[in-house]
Amino acid sequence: MSVLQRSNIDNVANPNDTASIPHTASPRTGAALESFVYDDDIVRKFLTVTVIWGIVAFLAGILIALQLVIPTVITYTTASGTRPFAFLEFLTNVQFLSFGRLRPLHTNAAIFAFAGNAIFAAIYYSTQRLCKARMWSDTLSRLHFWGWQVIIVCAALTLPLGYTQGKEYAELEWPIDLLIAVVWLGFFGVNFFMTLKRRRERHMYVALWFYAATIVTVTMLHVFNSLAIPAGWLKSYSVYAGVQDAMMQWWYGHNAVAFFLTTPFLGLMYYFMPKAAERPVFSYRLSIIHFWSLIFIYIWAGPHHLHYTALPAWASTLGMLFSVMLWMPSWGGGINGLLTLRGAWHKLTDDPVLKFFVVGVTFYMMSTFEGPMLAVKTVNMLSHYTDWTIAHVHGGALGWNGFLAFGMIYWLLPRLFQAPLHSKKLAEWHFWLGTLGILLYVIPIYCAGITQGLMWRAFDASGALKYPDFVETVTQLIPFYWFRVAGGLMYLIGALFMGYNFIRTWMARPAVYDAPVQTAPAMAPLHVSRPVFRSRLDSNTELGHKGDVFLQHVFHGWWHRAWEGTPYKFIAWSIVAVAAGSLLEIIPMFAIRSNVPSIASVQPYTPLELCGRDIYIAEGCYNCHSQMIRPIWSETKRYGDYSKPGEFVYDHPFQWGSRRIGPDLAREGGQRSNLWHALHLQDPRQSIQQSIMPAYPHLLTTSIDFDEIQTRIRAQAMIGVPYGEAVRDGVSQSLARAQAKVIADDIAKGDGPKGLEDKQIVALIAYLQRLGTDISKPPPTAAPQPAMAPANATQNTGRN
């Protein structure tokens, strides 16, 4: 028999957790009771900023939704020969407010500021109570709170200024990434796991499992996806390129949904839903199966974001299969949540908290049904790049994350502020406005997505594209986009009601909060007996006997009791579960050469093109334009030859995009003249009247920092881009200036704006003119060098 010693309360870091002061004896066990006070102040802090950042995120969403309809209003609304809505043009031509810069602000605010602070509030409240212990360190709790708010403010400042890594949901630049790692793991993670270690309740409730898996997996995702080489204080390049970067990004991107927007909210559901329903979760067994299945399967699903792209088919097929498998644990968990209300459904009629929870879990089930469906290749062929994905995401974010957070907020408000909720009626109004707002948003956007997908692939009787002008497929969606604005406004108004309710409840708080002293016995060492087994087989090989003994160990189950109660072993197994899926997908992707067959004619970008690419990233063009032509007839017909993996080997980061509000740009090079691009970027509606693209007049006035180009070329060379002589002092600058002059002269020659040779617009045009052209060039005879010839100045096909 062996004895596994469990962690004990040997010393206490927190003076409010007075474990060293024995109170009295536990009537059940006879052990000495210890007294402690829960830290609800930190929960109040996180809850307050959840409401504030939520309203900011919803406002940003409304603003960018308006930006997609305002250009049409300005252009087509006339009265007495004037355009009465021309004053709204600032929404389409001010660089800090452009769609490409604000959309990441909206997504980051919604995910990391609103949902992030909501899960922190939930975790700090429930962990202390489930562990019967105050958080291990008040200092770490406060460092976590203020550190996270600093990160959010940094995001709010840098994203509108165009500082971005250009990877969706991982846009923040490297210094902020470092801060995220420190705050998330160093402050939050350490505090959480130390609280687990010093808990007074032996059994770890399943919500704690979900929280623990969230912390370890998000750390892993963030660190590996954010690996980058700095090229300045607010500029860096991903160490991965092209196909491999895409694989890493969507491994991160999808699992950010899984482990930031799903697992912590499931923990929240498993804790707060029984509280609100005043009955235990329907099946604790099901919750255990839910947990292990979910964390094991979810990690594989990322490649379904890359169906029919240049990602090898084996990887996306694997992603699809595991996505379909997700149906089972997701619905198991959802049903478990809903059935928690067994015998308490009548409470729904007058309890807004339960209303929010039930509709939230229903949206979880809808989203987790739809997600695997969208991951099926044949469905994805229609849905990918369309607004269908946007509707799916908002069903999950507004319905599942939003409503669970709102339910928790209303449940916590009277308890944290020790005053009755100011108005239950207002909470009911919030619920109905929110529910109808979501429906008004997602149903029209589903219609928009399907319309868009069908129009892109429609052919006429002669076999030609029925809607050859991309803009036709955009203008068709404008009415749906108006419904989205209306739905979003309703959701925002509901949230404002909650803000008002919050303030009034807070105003009714007592002068001093009551902080009841809790008592619980310290956790005694756990003695887990490890039985001695003998082989039950009569005659067998030595291996057979050993196998039988091993199976008896496995099935007896002593080991599970041992490590389930020990956080570190439990965490280790969680890491194994998520790492297994990650490694079995990612290692073959990086190591097997046939995944990315090289193309001899593909060369690094010239210094000016690289500068233009950086501007493309800074302006967030990837939010509307893809650079990935799928091997689908309607796409090759519209855009040209499908994209090959080898075309992206110098793309740090990849810019395939995930959505087409504008057309694909993978083969844009040489399609139009430099002058067309200059005028189009200056004012898109001069070139295409129905366009909803923002204008970029600042690109014609902002100068290129030629000195910076040299630094960036060197950073690219450090991650393996063969820049050769271009890394030497002054070489990149002179090459960039020469190419810029050729393009500027070409624009001026065509009666376009003059004096652009040092302006950012020529760099962006140089990049656009390069896109997708290498594949049709003859392979170089010497070692790869940046294509120095300003080919774009002479290779225009005149498709103006």
Added chain:
Amino acid sequence: MRLSDIMSQLGLAAFPIIGMLLFLSVFVGVLFRVTRRHRKAELDYTVLLPLADEVLPLENR
């Protein structure tokens, strides 16, 4: 010989199969574990933990 040479020789078929077997093993193991009868008392206790610290809610308007 580099890792990429070894991996390229191995081919891809093994990786998803290993993944699937790993998942099935874990799934069956967890299923077997949680449905065992002798855990009932432990699970019955754990499921009540969120309700153990319940404080009576204040009256709402």
